[in-house]
Amino acid sequence: MISRNRLEEQFAKLKEITAPGKGINRLAFTAEDREGRAYVKSLMVAAGLTVRQDAFGNLIGHYPGREDDLPAVMSGSHCDSVPQGGNYDGIVGILTAIEAVRSLHEQGKLPKHPLEIVAFQCEESSRFGAATLGSKAMRGMLSVDDLRRLKDKNGKILYEVLQENDLEPEKIHEAKYDRPLKAYYEVHIEQGKVLESKQKRIGIVTGIAAPTRLKVLLAGHADHSGATPMGLRQDAMCAASEIILAVERLATDYTETPVVGTVGVVNNIPNVMNVVPGNVQLGIDIRSISEKAKAQVTTAVEDQIMKICQKRKVQAKIETISQDKPAVMQKKVVDFLMEICEQQHVPYITMPSGAGHDAMHWTDYTATGMLFIPCKGGISHHPDEYAEMRDIVTAAKLLEKAIWLTANE
């Protein structure tokens, strides 16, 4: 049986493991992170798992199957947090997975396929500027060169950080998970307000959006704000303002698949009260789980930028900084999770994930499913992050069911 008391105790215990400052501070590879991971490891052992650690520090707990050579069913999430983060992001996917296995273990249930529960290392980009590094290591997407290139804001190289954590950067290739998998499941807080606003307890993720990021450099003319009549201006900020609203409109008007567009960066140069803005830089982030939708909106945004700038005699230079591929969940996995929710009478919806997750690296490797639970006010990466225990227990029960059924197929 899934134990609410046990889960409550575990979240309370993890709340104590943090650096001074508000909220949870288990930044990857710090003393608090090590302490948190040691605790997670002890929970894995108590659930009947045999734990190993790979070259990057991912913890993998193995629960034997009746036919232990068959592909495993994997579940997990990340153990690290952002600075001053919340007590649920990532860790809820680890604790629910461990609890699901512990429940099977207590009932003396051995599935046909083995189970592997993973506590991924360094999912958050807050320390090294790159996200989901633990999953990337397990998928063979992280090289020794990458480890030497990535630095934290104090200039500390990831390669050295691994050495200081008694890990083996030279053996990073050995972290690659090359055995076949039967499936991968991840529970995570939604980090948005959709479930709360629709009053649903579970979101079944249909895909994980990936961003296209554009840097736009607008060059008009910096003139005296008093001496330059309105008709003679080349105001880069006015062009930027029109562009910001165009991004909002183009993303909103695309209705075939949800697309979100955000201008999160505005740099105005010289940013002086009595000067017409001459140069403005914009950072635009466009996301969707549909590659086609994302490409169409991106093209439309680029067209609009050129039109707006032509009209205002402002020069525009557009650079594509990144263009990542969205991850799509297989329909059969979504259907399977819907069926389980219906059997258990859990109110659910299907929904895309706007944020990136470890799960996105497993969709091209195995049947991958993700369950979201609501978080209060959509707040995440913040000390006020909160998820209700009844939702955590529901997710653990659904996960136990999904793992058990999949591992006996």
Ligand SMILES: [Zn+2]
């Ligand atoms: Zn997370």
